[in-house]
Amino acid sequence: MTAPVLLSPPKRLIDATIDGEQVRVPEDTTILDACSASGTEIPTLCYGDTLTPRNACRVCVVEVEGARTLAPACSRKLEAGMSVATDSERVRHSRKLVLELLGSSVDLSTTPQVAEWMERYEAEPERFGRRAEPAALGVRDARRAGEHEPGDGSVAATVEQPAKVDNDLYVRDYSKCIMCYKCVDACGDQWQNTFAIGVAGRGFDARISTEHDVSLPDSACVYCGNCIEVCPTGALSFSTEFDMRQEGTWDEEKQSETTTICTYCGVGCNLTLHVQENKIVKVTSPHDNPVTHGNLCIKGRFGFQHVQRRGGD
């Protein structure tokens, strides 16, 4: 789009009700933002602070009085006179089920906060039965839309499959993918404009994929790692993190975070170095940086090895 940059006109304030409390917010404020402002916590998974809401995960649903269905707080705008319930019976029920449905089909072991929410909403993902065996690598990617093996219901289908390790920098472990679309949006027209990945397939077989499932080195990927930055579940992770987790040496308690400025060029991107035992184990970037909003390039994201090349290496 070539829309000129416009200063937004001053916004009208509107009155609405959240959980019985009167709130006054500028027009076009989302329910989620209004709730954050008033201190009401709403769980989110697919919401990204630097991305346009996709409202795909539905864990943030709230009840809008008079509406037939629940509304996603992340994208629905608060309207004048609207009355919103964030913790009603229906809301709690849907959040519980969303967590159960995800928990029973996806590996959420590295998703921050999810254990706490499971407890809060009394979610029991195990009640859908024993988990099916993980698929062999490539099987899910070859599935045709609109068709599936029915099975007999004795095991709960999952999206689990071996992690895809096809390059030295990062790993794609789609057993942990909740299909939030954030990596696709970050890779595509919202940030990176590389378009290396898309959502392929349909329904339960939908998956993040390069064209024809080619490996990352054969794809358009430029290894900016901005997909890792937005991934909410750890499905995308630095090879360093993935390897350390495999070895059992990954320990966030022992890690320090230091924000500095990238030294490669003159843009001045902020880097947050995650250091464990005096080694950089991963690099993130603050989302509130006004220039880059958490985005980096391959050098800032992955070019840290020289820092820790010590004598004798």
Added chain:
Amino acid sequence: MDLKFLDEAPTTAEREAVDSVLGPPESGWDGGTRQDTDLRYARGGHTARDQRDMLLPALHAVNDRVGWISRGALDHICRRLTVPPAEAYAVASFYAMFAMHERPRRVVHLCTDIACAAAGSSGLRDRMVERLGPPGSTEGGTTWHESPCLGMCERAPAALALQAGDPARYAVAAPAGPDDLDALAESASADGPVAPSEGNGHRPAVRTTYGADPLPGTAPEADAASAVPDAGSPDHVLLRRIGRVDPLSLDDYRAEGGYAALREALRLGPAGVLREVNDSGLVGRGGAAFPTGRKWSATAQQPDAPHYLVCNADESEPGTFKDRVLMEGDPFSLVEAMTIAGYAIGAQTGYLYIRGEYPRALRHLENALALARERDLLGTDIMGSGFSFDIEIRRGAGAYICGEETAIFGSIEGQRGEPRSKPPFPVEKGLFGKPTAVNNVETLVNVLPVLLMGGPAYAAVGTEKSTGPKLFCLSGGVRRPGLYEMPFGATLRDLVEAAGGMPEGRSIRAILLGGAAGTFVRGDELDIPLTFEGAREAGTSLGSGVVLVLDDTADLASTLVRVAAFFRDESCGQCVPCRVGTVRQEESLLRLRAGASPAQELPLLREVGQAMRDASICGLGQTAWNAVESAIDRLGLFSEDTHQTAAPGDRPATEEAR
């Protein structure tokens, strides 16, 4: 855009197929041969990218010509349209009718959905497995798939064979006997002209996507009129031309009163048309029953431009075939009605989105558009009125979700057919982000009598809240399944009786109203009035007008498993409640069918169902539990004290089950 390609070259046939819809490339910039002059300029930005909506037609062109979409073909399409290959792959792999791996040119789609299963498709399925191997097997000269409803429920069980080539051809077997199916399952035949025959109905004068001749060795398809048991009845309004006119002849159409409504519309002016439609009380016939006049007025009033009209002909609701019969039997009426709608809402372009499983309807519409353009009934200055309007056909490729009113936009735009969050509503931001009116085929065709009779006179037909005539798709165990037209107000009993009732010795076990997204009612509930308000009062819905009768021999548990499998297959996968909920629903029903304890499974099903209904983005997820819930509550299936093989007959819903 700086795109990376796989550098695999398309074959000549693939290149020709793509160029046949996109025209020849201009330079190396858009997929042609690189020339020295290409280095003197750059082609990019919007000029390169704004053809994205041609992605779906280009994919179809390749699939129609060679039967599958190779890496080289996808690469070529991407170069031509400046689309990133990963995005094009994401779109192509969304649709069931596109293959991303090599397969035989001929594909047989065997319908195994509710009506066809009730008519014995499982025997045919076994025969196909024996002959061609498991679904999707590419060993032989032909491959096959189990298909969701093909929209030929009145002559179930049905099968459709599509064969890639130049031109692509098709054949239908319905009702399909073992021999008919064997004929479809023959190896792909050679291309080239075959001896002219009666063909699949009539022979259009213009070039159409599918050739006029059926596949060699297969029987010609019955006329569209054969789906209307009382064709020619003087009471018909919507169906009055079916069987009386040659659907390929514009002269026939005009001789039978065609284009009188458009003339009337042009006389009334857009505001006059809106007034008549508002006065008529016409509501949408696709299932949601939204007042058409309000939708049109709201679109017409939008200051943003241009406005678009989308005709939703992606009829995929299991058990529905009314739109197919209208399009096959009276295609010009839809063209005329779309022109009137475009005039009323201030649109210059209308998109007719037709499902990919309707080759004959596609052919008849392509012919109708070409003839209408020839006679200045489409194009600039229609009938000398100064009004300009044209229609583009977009063909779906096997995705029920694309009939959802916002998913249809994504599909037309060349994106994945994923529903969008509302608000904003289509009348504000619809196709290409512009104000759009989306109407079902039957709704649009109703506009013709509205204008010819006048709004108030039309409103006098039917009941106060459900006005006008309505089409009902009767299928299943009745004596004469087919498409029936009745004014609103008839009861379910009237309809079943019109269809000849049940055969000797058979009783009604259940009736599915509204399709897979609808609800079951019992055989003792025949007094339900078939009006929107009457159905709502009875706790059910008319939906798209499906009345699928299951007799006492029906295996209801298996029917529910099929419904659940349908929703699992057709979920777009965007939101969690639907993507995973439909899977868990199917698994639970499989367990129940195998004898699991209802006391354990039913609460689980209800919880999943409630979350799908409350928290899904669109109507697919929100209704995916309707039929199952009604079977449990209304039919008493899986109730605690009887087994799931419940004795035939009717059981009242128990309060406890709720």
